[in-house]
Amino acid sequence: MSMNIALIGYGKMGKAIHSLAESDGIHVISIIDPKSSQYKTITEESMKNVDVCIEFTTPESCIDNIKKILSYKKHMVIGTTGWERHLPEIKEEVHKQNLGLIYASNFSVGVNLLYRIVESTSQLFAQVTAYDPYIIEAHHKHKKDAPSGTAKELISIISKQYKRKEKDFSVAVTRAGAIPGVHEVGFDSSFDTIRINHTARNRNGFAAGALLAAKFIKDKKGFFHFRDEFEKIIGGLQ
Ligand SMILES: NC(=O)c1ccc[n+]([C@@H]2O[C@H](COP(=O)([O-])OP(=O)(O)OC[C@H]3O[C@@H](n4cnc5c(N)ncnc54)[C@H](O)[C@@H]3O)[C@@H](O)[C@H]2O)c1
Incomplete structure (x- = not known):
């Protein structure tokens, strides 16, 4: 075309x-x-x-x-x-x-696949009270908005599955150097942590x-x- x-x-x-x-x-x-x-x-x-x-x-x-x-x-x-x-x-x-x-x-196609993974994973984890979800995101030091739009979308996906308010979920933000973009969704319990991570290479x-x-x-x-x-x-x- x-x-x-x-x-x-x-x-x-x-x-x-x-x-x-x-x-x-x-x-x-x-x-x-x-x-x-x-x-x-x-x-x-x-x-x-x-x-x-x-x-x-x-x-x-x-x-x-x-x-x-x-x-x-x-x-x-x-x-x-x-x-x-x-x-x-x-x-x-x-x-x-x-x-x-x-x-x-x-x-990014990879991040849009991540959205799907996080949607089905949080549907599963929402049924198990032992696991607490959280988000970590990191970008280069010039990025103006924080948390990133992607982190906000991830929160919106998770909060729908958990039927809890978006503000109830913890997001950690890093702004440093030249990082093109990292997003991680974790589910933490007293026994272990499960992490889903997307790291943009460029x-x-x-x-x-x-x-x-x-x-x-x-x-x-x-x-x-x-x-x-x-x-x-x-x-x-x-
Ligand atoms: N949607 C996505 O997949 C995605 C991916 C990466 C970045 N972003 C977002 O895209 C935006 C730009 O990111 P970037 O890394 O290219 O930033 P950048 O700072 O490298 O570039 C922004 C450019 O916009 C120009 N600009 C400012 N005002 C303008 C105007 N009125 N008209 C025309 N140009 C103007 C600036 O001079 C600059 O060259 C940011 O909001 C960032 O968060 C989105």
Whole structure:
């Protein structure tokens, strides 16, 4: 499938997506970033011939960018994290404009498989009071939001199975060095600990997932969460 994309935000993630896109038949025709030599902000010219915008910026810029992308009637993939409180407002706007938006706090296929594992594991552990669940996450020192969006999704999955409030679950956060992303869900008892760990080796897993999401949203209208559409996007789980 040939597709033209605009990268909004050309930091670590924008660059990782760019490096994988061309080999996937996806053309990066616009790079928008205050530090970019092509476009500093979203303009009419920067949106010309763009099929899908992929946005990885900051929680402070993301909402304004989504509104601008909507005003140019483009479908979009949103990878920025830390804007969850605006979800209802944005969802309404996307439906009103009859466009397509897909978002995820983590586009990695491995992490989306981890969500499934944690869902079934916590369903099992919720029946055994001896085990207490917890989450540990670690990222590089520049990451702005804490806990990570992925850790929040893991809490939401576990709390549904345990039928307890999200705030009742313990999350430990580390921000140091250049760590691309570690998430661990543990179940601890007085006898032992069971750990499920995902460690990203680099950013390519997130970038590959964002490109899968771009192919998915190109001809779709509606507001989608990558986690809910995951099986369709990867072509089913066998
Ligand atoms: N969903 C996922 O799978 C996933 C994976 C990794 C990171 N993230 C999230 O993606 C976001 C970006 O991560 P990163 O590691 O690339 O950060 P980064 O700091 O390396 O890059 C962010 C870039 O956005 C640019 N920017 C800021 N405001 C802008 C604006 N208004 N318009 C255009 N560009 C703007 C900055 O100049 C910078 O180059 C963060 O919120 C991070 O948590 C999500």
